[in-house]
Structures are given as C-alpha cells and as structure tokens.
Amino acid sequence: MNRNEWAGRSWTLRGARTEYTVAVPAHGRWLELVAWGPHGVSDGPSPVSYDGPTPFLTSGDSAPVEYGTDAARPFAGPDLVVETATGDRRVSWDYQEATGDEHRLAVTFADPVSGLRTVVHYEIPAGTDVVRRWVELTNTGDAVLRVVRAGSAGFCVPTPHGARLSYQWGQWAQEFQLDHVDLGHGNFTVGSSQGVPGHLYVPWLAIRDQAEPVGATWGVALAWTGSWEITAERDTGGLTRVRVGRHLPDGPLDLPAGASLSLPVAVGAYSPDGLDGLARVWHQYQRQLAGERLNPRPVLYNSWEATYFSVDAENQLALARIAAELGVETFVVDDGWFVGRPDDHGGLGDWTPDPAKFPAGFDAFIAEVRALGLNFGLWVEPECVSPRSTLYAEHPDWVYAIEGRPITPIRNQYLLDLGRPEVAEFVHSTVDGLLRQHDISYLKWDFNRPRTEPGRGTGSQVPVAGRVDLDGAHVANLHRIYENLRRDHPHVVIEACAGGGARTDLAMAARSDVFWPSDNTGPLDRLAIQYGFLHANAPHLLSSWVTDAPGLFDPRPRSLAFRFVLAMAGVLGIGADIRHWSPQDRAEAATWIARYKEIREIIVHGTVHLIGGPDQSRCAVQYTAPDAASVVVLAWHTGRLDGAGLLPSRPVRLPLHGLDPVATYRGGEHRYSGSHLQAVGLPVHWTATHDAELIVLHRI
Ligand code: DGJ
Numbered sequence: 001m002n003r004n005e006w007a008g009r010s011w012t013l014r015g016a017r018t019e020y021t022v023a024v025p026a027h028g029r030w031l032e033l034v035a036w037g038p039h040g041v042s043d044g045p046s047p048v049s050y051d052g053p054t055p056f057l058t059s060g061d062s063a064p065v066e067y068g069t070d071a072a073r074p075f076a077g078p079d080l081v082v083e084t085a086t087g088d089r090r091v092s093w094d095y096q097e098a099t100g101d102e103h104r105l106a107v108t109f110a111d112p113v114s115g116l117r118t119v120v121h122y123e124i125p126a127g128t129d130v131v132r133r134w135v136e137l138t139n140t141g142d143a144v145l146r147v148v149r150a151g152s153a154g155f156c157v158p159t160p161h162g163a164r165l166s167y168q169w170g171q172w173a174q175e176f177q178l179d180h181v182d183l184g185h186g187n188f189t190v191g192s193s194q195g196v197p198g199h200l201y202v203p204w205l206a207i208r209d210q211a212e213p214v215g216a217t218w219g220v221a222l223a224w225t226g227s228w229e230i231t232a233e234r235d236t237g238g239l240t241r242v243r244v245g246r247h248l249p250d251g252p253l254d255l256p257a258g259a260s261l262s263l264p265v266a267v268g269a270y271s272p273d274g275l276d277g278l279a280r281v282w283h284q285y286q287r288q289l290a291g292e293r294l295n296p297r298p299v300l301y302n303s304w305e306a307t308y309f310s311v312d313a314e315n316q317l318a319l320a321r322i323a324a325e326l327g328v329e330t331f332v333v334d335d336g337w338f339v340g341r342p343d344d345h346g347g348l349g350d351w352t353p354d355p356a357k358f359p360a361g362f363d364a365f366i367a368e369v370r371a372l373g374l375n376f377g378l379w380v381e382p383e384c385v386s387p388r389s390t391l392y393a394e395h396p397d398w399v400y401a402i403e404g405r406p407i408t409p410i411r412n413q414y415l416l417d418l419g420r421p422e423v424a425e426f427v428h429s430t431v432d433g434l435l436r437q438h439d440i441s442y443l444k445w446d447f448n449r450p451r452t453e454p455g456r457g458t459g460s461q462v463p464v465a466g467r468v469d470l471d472g473a474h475v476a477n478l479h480r481i482y483e484n485l486r487r488d489h490p491h492v493v494i495e496a497c498a499g500g501g502a503r504t505d506l507a508m509a510a511r512s513d514v515f516w517p518s519d520n521t522g523p524l525d526r527l528a529i530q531y532g533f534l535h536a537n538a539p540h541l542l543s544s545w546v547t548d549a550p551g552l553f554d555p556r557p558r559s560l561a562f563r564f565v566l567a568m569a570g571v572l573g574i575g576a577d578i579r580h581w582s583p584q585d586r587a588e589a590a591t592w593i594a595r596y597k598e599i600r601e602i603i604v605h606g607t608v609h610l611i612g613g614p615d616q617s618r619c620a621v622q623y624t625a626p627d628a629a630s631v632v633v634l635a636w637h638t639g640r641l642d643g644a645g646l647l648p649s650r651p652v653r654l655p656l657h658g659l660d661p662v663a664t665y666r667g668g669e670h671r672y673s674g675s676h677l678q679a680v681g682l683p684v685h686w687t688a689t690h691d692a693e694l695i696v697l698h699r700i
Contacts, residue, residue: 009023010024011098011107013103015125019041020131028095030066032063033046033066036048036131037270046064048157061074061075062237064239064241067080075241077233077243079245080147082137089148091116106121114141116139117140121136130267130269134262135152136261136262143257152244152264152266155244156239158240159208164181164182164207164213165206167179168202169201172499173500174518175501175502176533188232196503202532205230205242208274215272217278219269219278220242222265222506223507225475227471228247231244245266249471250468250469269282278535286509289510290513296604297514298330299327299573299574300571301328301573304335306577307319311335312357322579323374323574325590326578326590327594328593329374330441337353337354337358339354340386346389350389377442378440379446380443382445384413384415398422400415408452415450417457417474418477419468432484441492441493442494449499451474496512500516501515501518501533521544522550523558523563525551526566528614530542531614531619534621539570539608540603544566544568544570547563548580558691561692562637562691564592568592602623605625606626609624632695633682633695636691645688651683652685654682654684665698667697682695
C-alpha cells in the first residue's frame with residue numbers, strides 16, 4: 001500500500017537518518033509497519049506489506065503486525081497473550097486514537113469485552129537512529145486479567161533472500177561471542193530465564209537479508225535486566241518478524257481491575273552500513289543515554305587478580321603506590337575487604353570493613369590511598385548473602401526460597417529477594433551508607449549468581465499468597481536503587497558487573513557508567529570478547545584491564561604492548577600484580593597510560609569502525625574524532641608470531657573509513673591521503689615482538 005492509502009491513519013517518526021512509518025488498516029484491529037529504513041523509504045510501495053492471496057491464512061498471518069494478540073494472529077505468534085477470568089485468551093481490540101509528533105507516537109487500542117486498554121508507544125530520540133518501543137496495559141474492566149505473554153514489540157524486517165541473523169552467545173569467561181546463523185524458514189530464539197540477562201546470550205540481535213552482507217541491517221535490543229526472550233521467525237513470503245520482551249519465569253502477571261502495567265522498552269536500530277554501521281547506531285544511542293556523564297572514566301587499578309580475597313592494608317597500599325607512579329587515577333579494592341571474607345564461603349551481607357585487614361581503620365587506609373593522589377573505589381555485591389553471615393542468621397527469610405525445600409547455593413551464596421521492600425531498603429541503605437561514610441568515588445557492583453528458587457520466603461511485608469512477579473520486582477528495585485545512588489552521589493562512577501558480563505543491557509547502560517564484560521583478560525580471548533561487545537556497546541562502557549601474562553584463561557603469549565593497546569579500546573585499567581613488574585615493564589606501562597590519557601576523549605566520543613576481526617589476519621578499531629581532524633587506530637596481530645617480520649611479506653593494510661579522501665593525514669613520519677588510507681589501507685608491520693599498534697593520525 002502507498003502511504004496515502006491509509007486514510008490518514010499512518011504516522012512517520014524521523015531520526016537523524018532513519019524513518020519508521022506505521023499505520024492502522026481500515027479494519028482498525030492492529031497497527032502495522034509500512035516501512036523502516038533511511039529517510040524517504042516510506043515514499044513508495046511498502047517493502048513489508050503483502051496484499052496477494054492468502055489461501056488457508058488469515059490476513060493477520062501475512063500482515064507486518066507491529067504488536068498483536070492471538071486474535072490478530074501475527075505469523076510469528078502473538079506479542080501479548082492476556083487471559084480473562086473465564087480463561088478466554090482471544091483478546092481482540094480496536095483502534096481508538098493516536099497522538100504524537102515527528103519523534104513520538106502513542107496509539108491506543110481497546111477491547112470492550114475484557115476491558116484491556118493498550119497503548120503502543122514509539123519514540124525516536126532526536127539525533128539518533130533508534131526507535132524505542134514500549135507498551136502500557138490498563139485493565140479498565142472489573143475482573144483481574146492475567147498477562148501470559150508480555151512482549152514489548154514485534155519488529156518486521158524484509159528478508160526476501162533469507163535472513164542472516166547475528167547474535168552473541170557465551171558463558172562465564174567467554175561472553176559476547178559474535179556469531180551468525182542463516183534462517184531460511186522457521187524460528188531462532190535466544191533468551192534467559194535466570195532473572196538476569198545472563199552469560200549465555202546478549203539481549204541483542206541483528207538482522208539483514210542474506211543477499212545484502214554489508215548493506216541494510218536492522219537491530220533489536222531490550223532494556224530489561226531480568227529474564228528475556230528474543231525470537232526471530234521468517235515466513236514463507238520473506239518477512240522476518242522479531243518478537244522481543246520479557247520472559248515470565250514466575251508465571252503470568254496479574255493485572256487487577258483498574259491497574260496498569262508498563263512493559264520494558266525494546267529498541268530497534270537501523271543502519272545502511274552493515275553490522276559495523278549498526279554498532280555506531282547503538283554507540284550513539286548509549287552515548288545519549290549517558291548524557292552529561294559521558295566523559296572519560298578514570299584509569300583504574302583493580303586488586304582482584306593480584307590479591308584475590310587476601311586483601312589487607314599493607315598489600316593494597318603496596319599496589320597503590322606503584323599504581324600511582326604509573327599514572328593510575330583510581331584504586332579499586334575488589335572482593336575480600338569486609339568481615340568474614342577470607343574466601344568465597346562467607347561474609348556477603350556483612351558489609352563492614354574487616355578490622356583485622358585494616359588495623360589502623362578503613363578510613364585511615366583510604367586516606368593513605370588518597371594521599372598518593374588516587375581516588376578510591378570499592379567492590380560490593382549487595383544482592384547476595386553468604387549462609388555463613390550475620391545478615392543471613394538474622395534474616396533467613398530474605399532470600400529466594402521455596403518452603404520445605406533446600407536452597408540452591410551457587411558460589412556458596414544465596415540471593416536476596418530484592419523485590420521485598422525491606423530488602424531493597426537494606427541494599428540501598430547499605431551501599432548509600434558506604435558511600436556516605438567513606439571517601440569513595442568508584443563503585444563496582446557485582447552479582448555472582450543467578451536466581452534459582454522461584455519462591456518468596458515467609459514474613460514478607462508483601463503477601464506471599466498468590467503469584468508474585470519476583471523477576472519484575474527485583475529488576476524494578478535494582479533500577480530504582482541505581483537511580484537513587486546516581487542522584488545522591490553524582491560524582492561516584494558505577495561499574496556494573498555480574499561475574500563478568502552477565503548484566504549488560506540497555507537499562508543498565510542507562511544507569512551505570514561502565515560494564516565489566518568478562519573475567520577473562522587473556523589477550524586473544526579478550527580480543528574476541530571485546531570485538532563482540534563493541535558491536536552492541538559503546539567504548540565508554542567497556543572496562544578492560546591489563547593483566548599478567550600468561551593469562552588465567554588464555555595463555556597464548558602476547559606482549560605488554562598488546563595487552564595495553566587492547567585495554568585502551570575502552571576504559572583502561574590494570575589488574576596485574578604490578579608489585580612483580582620489572583622497572584622496564586613499569587616504565588613501559590607509564591608510557592602507555594600517558595598515551596591513553598592523550599587519546600581517551602577520542603575513544604569516548606569518536607566514531608567507531610571495526611576493522612577485520614579476531615579470527616582474521618587483521619583486527620583493528622578506528623576511532624575518528626567528532627571534528628574528523630584526528631583518527632586513533634588500535635591494531636592487533638592475531639596470527640602466529642613465529643617468523644613475523646623475518647619471512648618475506650608485505651605489511652598488513654588496515655582499510656580506514658569515513659575520512660576526507662582529498663585531505664592529507666600525518667601519522668608519525670608518514671603522510672597519506674585519505675583516499676589511500678581508505679582504498680589501500682594504513683600499513684602495519686608486525687614482528688615477533690611487535691604485535692600491537694596505537695597509531696594517531698592528524699589531518700593536515
Ligand atoms: C566476579 C567479577 O567479575 C570479578 O572481577 C571479581 O570482582 C570477583 N567477582 C570477585 O568476587
């Protein structure tokens with residue numbers, strides 16, 4: 001259908017380079033996509049509509065339905081399933097009204113039988129190429145409704161030659177593995193039922209037509225820090241529909257008479273420039289989410305790998321003194337600083353500094369760190385509790401549990417039921433208290449176990465009878481606590497961590513300053529992790545440490561330079577036991593840190609191009625400064641090192657992007673035209689000892 005055939009019931013939202021047009025057909029039973037792509041894409045026949053014969057099908061089976069119940073029957077299944085008190089699930093609604101402007105749209109549907117009123121919201125934040133979508137449900141009837149499936153959105157993507165899906169899988173210490181699957185027909189699902197986004201998959205998916213490997217690419221991600229699901233299904237006519245939303249491990253959500261419920265924001269992204277271009281769209285959006293907090297994070301030292309749980313004032317100060325000499329700005333004491341924590345069997349919940357470890361007092365210790373010119377940071381894991389702790393002895397009912405059954409320990413710890421107001425109050429006041437009592441300017445908030453027990457302990461202020469949306473309540477309070485901490489302690493940088501990267505979603509990107517993506521800092525493993533991470537996340541969110549070689553997980557040898565250049569791809573930190581570094585290593589480290597400080601504004605604000613990949617002979621990241629006058633290139637030698645530089649060979653060429661072809665760029669002694677750098681590439685010469693490069697080019 002052409003746009004003018006919608007009888008005034010079509011709306012176009014516009015972003016920086018993208019537009020998104022939806023319409024309500026004459027029957028008024030759903031909202032459908034008209035076009036999603038570059039400006040002007042809606043002016044012509046819709047690339048996703050189907051108006052041919054539909055033998056054996058309903059029109060809903062073939063329509064690009066935006067948000068449907070099972071009465072509409074979108075081919076990939078309904079986004080929303082609501083059950084009435086009589087068990088009727090065929091909620092069917094009619095269009096009521098729409099309000100909005102070029103950046104916002106709210107379309108209302110109502111079902112007179114069940115009393116369900118649904119507002120489908122859209123927003124393209126000015127200057128971005130993402131469309132935010134969420135749904136508000138209101139029960140205007142007089143009986144409770146049960147939300148059985150709570151999808152946030154359906155996104156329709158034209159894939160006439162087959163869909164190529166890109167997704168990220170992982171496990172602990174191997175997160176963000178970028179992979180691809182070709183979907184001819186049928187569906188593909190990723191998700192989590194762990195009450196946390198999880199290590200296994202990232203709530204992120206990219207979709208493109210198989211015949212367009214580097215062209216138009218669409219992305220979908222979810223701003224939800226609990227259980228989730230993304231399903232892509234391709235129909236026989238070449239349309240891929242992606243459903244995205246919460247997964248409900250606690251069963252249906254009750255929507256009592258008169259109540260409203262907002263479902264999480266799902267975000268769609270479009271780029272004409274493949275996966276790499278799509279990464280830039282996500283980066284730009286996350287930079288907007290960071291707002292005024294988008295500035296270089298401090299260069300930090302974290303003591304975890306150097307001392308593990310054997311923290312004490314003496315060893316921390318020994319590390320801090322060296323860190324200060326190297327140019328580090330913030331010293332973070334990781335796990336092990338509080339009472340009852342000689343190892344991972346106790347202590348969680350009792351957030352008091354251990355006087356045996358800090359005999360002169362914790363504040364005196366912090367003052368000594370501060371006197372070295374360093375800011376001070378602290379690790380916490382406030383949602384967890386050790387069975388061997390005072391907190392658990394006093395409040396055994398605060399943890400997720402099923403009465404009469406044993407609780408599943410993971411890493412020797414239980415999980416607090418943060419959805420309970422008294423628990424949320426404890427967690428907030430504990431962290432808030434630490435920030436008020438001590439001179440802390442960096443907080444690492446960890447979460448080392450998913451939820452297992454789908455039950456609430458007795459004695460809660462919130463009724464146990466009936467179903468409780470444990471997942472939703474936990475996430476809502478987690479978000480609220482983060483928001484309150486940021487409001488009350490605006491100078492504190494918050495790092496979100498969950499045993500590595502199990503809690504990285506768009507909702508956390510809006511509430512924390514940086515993510516810890518993985519416990520694996522082994523050079524080549526880390527390169528693959530960061531490569532996947534940067535496809536979905538901006539560099540200011542990428543916390544990365546230089547650790548000792550050989551690494552804990554990946555012993556493949558790489559130079560100190562390689563490890564520094566790798567950690568400079570985001571927020572540079574050091575996690576090595578620098579007490580054992582030689583004077584040469586320390587001098588080299590100081591040089592790298594100084595160089596990082598010179599380029600970090602460009603890392604944070606620059607336009608990113610991902611060049612090659614960790615499995616290819618060339619792998620680099622290009623950051624182009626907003627004024628396009630400077631370009632930073634970080635490059636790594638990913639192949640075998642033996643023979644490099646000795647065998648006859650030509651330099652590796654890194655094709656750069658987005659330069660002025662007629663301008664000249666200077667890099668060290670060399671001069672190149674923009675055209676040469678783009679068409680031929682920046683040369684890098686690898687040798688057995690020279691396996692990474694930081695090159696800064698200036699336009700002259
Ligand atoms: C898991 C984190 O990912 C690590 O960096 C470290 O903080 C440990 N937890 C501490 O227990």
